[in-house]
Amino acid sequence: MSSNQKYQNLIEEFMHYASQRNANEPEFLEAVREVAETIIPFIEENPKYKGKKLLERMIEPERVISFRVTWVDDKGEIQVNRGYRVQFNSAIGPYKGGLRFHSSVNLSTLKFLGFEQTFKNALTTLPMGGGKGGSDFSTRGKSDAEIMRFSQAFMQELFRHIGPDTDVPAGDIGVGGRELGYLFGMYKKLKNEFTGVLTGKGLAWGGSLIRPEATGYGVVYFAEAALNRMGQSIKGKRVAVSGFGNVSWGVVKKVNDLGGKVVTLSGPDGYIYDPDGVSGEKVDFMLRLRASNQDVVKPYADRYGVEFFPGKKPWEQKVDLAIPCAIQNEFDENDAENVVKNGVIGVVEAANMPLTPEAIEIIQNNKLLYVPGKAANAGGVAVSGLEMTQNSMRLQWTAEEVDRKLKWIMQNIHENCVKYGTEPDGYIDYKKGANIAGFIKVADAMLAQGIV
Secondary structure (H helix, E strand, O other): OHHHHHHHHHHHHHHHHHHOOOOOOHHHHHHHHHHHHHHHHHHOOHHHOOOOHHHHOOOOOOOOEEEEEEEEEEOOOOEEEEEEEEEOOOOOOOEEEEEEEEEOHHHHHHHHHHHHHHHHHHHHHOOOOEEEEEEEEOOOOHHHHHHHHHHHHHHHHHHOEEOOOOOOEEEEOOOOOHHHHHHHHHHHHHHHHOOOOOOOOOOHHHHOOOHHHHHHHHHHHHHHHHHOOOOOOOOOOOOEOOOOHHHHHHHHHHHHHOOOOEEEEOOOOOOOOOOOOOOOOHHHHHHHHHHHHOOOOHHHHHHHHEEEEOOOOOHHHHOOOEEEOOOOOOHHHHHHHHHHHHOOOEOOOOOOEEHHHHHHHHHHOOOOEEEHHHHHHOOHHHHHHHHHHHHHHHHOOOOHHHHHHHHHHHHHHHHHHHHEEOOOOOOOHHHHHHHHHHHHHHHHHHHHHHHO
16 A cells, blocks of 8 residues: 555545635645645654644745736736735745736735745755746737836836845746846836846846756756656757746757757647757757747747647657646646557656646656656746845856756756655656655754744
8 A cells, every 4th residue: 555545535635625725726735636646645754744734834925916007008907907916935035936917816826826835946955935926917919018018117126025035036937038137127226226036137237157048958967867867868859848938948958958958848838849859040949939939839830840730739649758838737647658659668747737647647657757847947937046145246147157057956956856756666757756855954944943
């Protein structure tokens, strides 16, 4: 009997408790269950953590801030949006996590992301707590002037709740260099100080080299470490990737560097299949496409004469490795069955929780490699942490130095996942390993600091 089955009643009791307190928040409850299934057995088998209500405390944000954002569009009409900041856990450092501007943003999504961020940040070993924020404002179809006015209005409330030693937001979906610039400019005006309160900043005003590529680079470094443990490497592997934003871009660049080949990209309109690989000028075209405020990939197919599959997902292609980079729950049980059937080595999450629970179960039951986003995509926040360090020291490291530190962090995360996730049959349950490694760091800090 597995430890999960042995403690199933306790897990279900806990989930009933969580569901009652967080009704109508399915994304958050999905994240909580994923952690509870591995952490509750661990707590029961380790008296140090038993009876302290640690998981109950961890799923309750320390602070949830919701506010109105009013701004004027280019037609002179008043618009009203909703802003949030969820400050989840500060046991090991200031709250740290991105801001997302997207029409789908709601409290459930932000709580799920902030909860995940707490574990992810702990895995980096850097002193960063967990948080997340954003707004239901969408940049799509907005002018630069409208985006600037919204960002400034958003910061006029957010500035009260953040700071370099309190809460350090970063970018996320819909919040790139442009938006971060507008946000930082308003923060600096309101506070009359120049501090590292945001990460992902431009190089001219406190940013770190390779930050835009960092999440994707980190994913590939983790995948390479996992493959090395299996006696394999990225070299010569065909890789399916979803999305075509910053994360996908970083994955494509690093896969190419290590001798692999990315053969798919996707958007809401479908996916492209490029058997020659996305490399050279095609990588630059990805960036131009992203910068055009379009979220479609068909222009890539039209430009390079490759096949386009409208309304479909790339996981049906026969490849060696699948790396979902787009959004949560983009990879379901049908996709999992496809990768099993096609002999794919495994799935490495670059997005936040892109696989549904059913998909994860199929992948792991078939003993395929599965790496959760909280471990694999920690490279982005790791380099954000390194940016915070550079800001505090008032200097900038070289790209080579940042990249070297990033690779070391990702290899260290991999080793911790292996330490806590190795099963009796030798299979590495990276989900279990990541959850336990992250939990231990946060829980030990919470125990040391008392009931606060």
